[in-house]
Amino acid sequence: MPKFLHTADWQMGRAFSRFETEDGAALVEARFEAIEKLAQLANEYQCDAVLVAGDVFDAQTVSDRTIRRVFNATRAFTGPWVILPGNHDAALAESVWTRAERLGAVPDNVHLALEPGVISLVTQGLAVLCAPLTQRNTYGDLTEIFNTTETPEGLARVGLAHGSVQGLLPEEIDSTNPILGNRAETARLDYLALGDWHGTKQIDSRTWYSGTPEPERFRNNGAGFALIVNLPEPGAAPEVTPVETARYQWHQWRETLAVESDLDQLLNRLQALPEPSVVDLRLEGSVTLAGEEKLVDALSVAEARFRSIQCDRSGLQLEPTDDDIAALKADGYVGEVIEHLRTRQQDDNAEAARDALAILAGLLKDRKQEASE
Template sequence: MSFEFIHSSDLHLGRRFSNIPQPPDGNIRGRLMEARHAAISRLAKVARERDAKHILLAGDTFDTATPSASVVQQALTAMADCTHVCWWIIPGNHDNLRDAEPLWEKVLRDAPQNVRLVTDNAPIELSAGVQLLPCPVAFRSSGRDPTAELASMPTSDGDLRIGLAHAGVVDFTDSGGHIPPDRDRSAGLDYLALGDWHGRIAVSPRTHYSGSPEQDRFKHGKRGVCLAVSIVAPGAEPKIDEIEIGEFLWAKAELPLLSETNVVEALEGILPESDRRNVLMRVKATGWSSLAQQAELRHASVRLGPDFGFMDLNFDDLGTTYDEADIDEIDKAGALRLAANRLKDDAESETLSTDERSVSAGALSRLYAYIKEAE
């Protein structure tokens, strides 16, 4: 006996990505939303390649309890087109049973034959000798362990027991429930497919978070994956293959600077060289630099930024060394020089707060950059 399936979670279809600034000449938010929808076909492609007949979605298939009608219908249509696979969906905390009742009523009414919404805590036979033990999320923050009933879910001797749940094993989420790290053992599970954490985590040989197939934050440092899981017999340790399917990479990097650093070369040296269109890049400059170096950095980021899906260069942790020659380049006399001197004094003040000094330093850096751009 051998059973193979695909484990994924947290598609968050319909997420709008309002936290990402929309450039005036681009549509990164729209591209990110489309990549989430396209994850459906990429998951189905992996299932076909692995000859897996089932895809388990461990919650938060939709980003909210009230996704638009087009988001829901297009998702169901995309799943229906994948006739070689059956999709098993449980509600998560974002699309929980209570808040998303109209959503799930529509899915139950309109879903194609190969899309199965699971709303009850009861075993379901996936194949001969293979039982799915689902734990749908009833409330967004119930405060209870959603897997508590797994141990009492009956199956026949010799059946594979595959749990499907959505919550945190440790308190790193807002899902409201926390799963004991030994739940696979206490419930006699051959595998526990988890959702809620957007990064890939192996809790134990039998308990895994697949993470989101498309990342949505500068946290995990890799493209999204799904898990191809193969279990050869009850009690056997599952074989887990991570398969990268994410389109976008959310990357962050630190740019340490010194007064003698060639800042443009340093910046270019930490940026990925290929596929930049599908990279969201966040760079944090640290250390010390002059006004001239900061102007060079800003100019370089404006030049390089359009290569990327999104690029942000942050100066909050970068200290400024002030050279009288740099101040002279703003203005040697007159109103601009008075403004520059005042900003420099405030930036170096020992009586102002850290935030106030930072604001003044940032304003002086931008003033210098504007003057250089106007030349």
């Protein structure tokens, strides 16, 4: 009985602007590796086919090189690939697909579902009902036609679509490209493979979003998987197995530091993260000069360890303790300046005051060190 790999939302050609150039490049590279990994998994799990439910490309006009590399990355799996255009790479009159075809980049075993209809993979026992986006956005349900689409006898009916299932997903997801919640049932599908939602998500026993194989945002839950779908016999519920494909884990932490132990806890958690991580920290509350020093050291270590770590400390106040100030040996008017900056952290221009205080503390510390040497 047919077994296939369900994936979607590769978003190839996306740039990672919030990171340093080097990190961004590594994250882009990881997405190509993810495709290779999908091919490898398809072989590993002896899949009959790979179904890609839209948004292979992040944009229509990506470079030729990106197009070629995407198709090259599929090479390891020689079985059929059925690729569906999504909202980012809709099958417009001129599209990334027409270009790919012109370039001659599409291997023979890759089927591009550029028009609504059925792609029959007789050998594999699969009839893939395709609902490609031929406009950037539609407001009608493209899968409705599945209800009346007939497929050859003896082949499993598998739907392939890209859009948001109505009434199930959070509101902020595009309300365009709607898909009926129980489409699998109304269209007598054995399985409905969906794309657009970047986290792996089950809608019902026969309907799944595979999610993106490599995370590219902090917000998605459950990104970084592919689904191995086994259809044991006609009419029976499919066996769906999520397999992890992600290279990098993305973490976004919002922490408030109140007491000293908060910082220690945070640093311990950070320590526990695996190396291929992308971390985004935003700290609020307050920290002592000693704590700030500790934090800066820890971040410096983390920068070297992780793929990327970013820390926004603009909401974090510096609260030097009396001991801190005594240790700085800031007497006379410099002492007054420190006090002034401490109180100014409450004002509108808190950020500048905080930074100024940090600079001043740094200078005083350097001087202390020089003096002790």
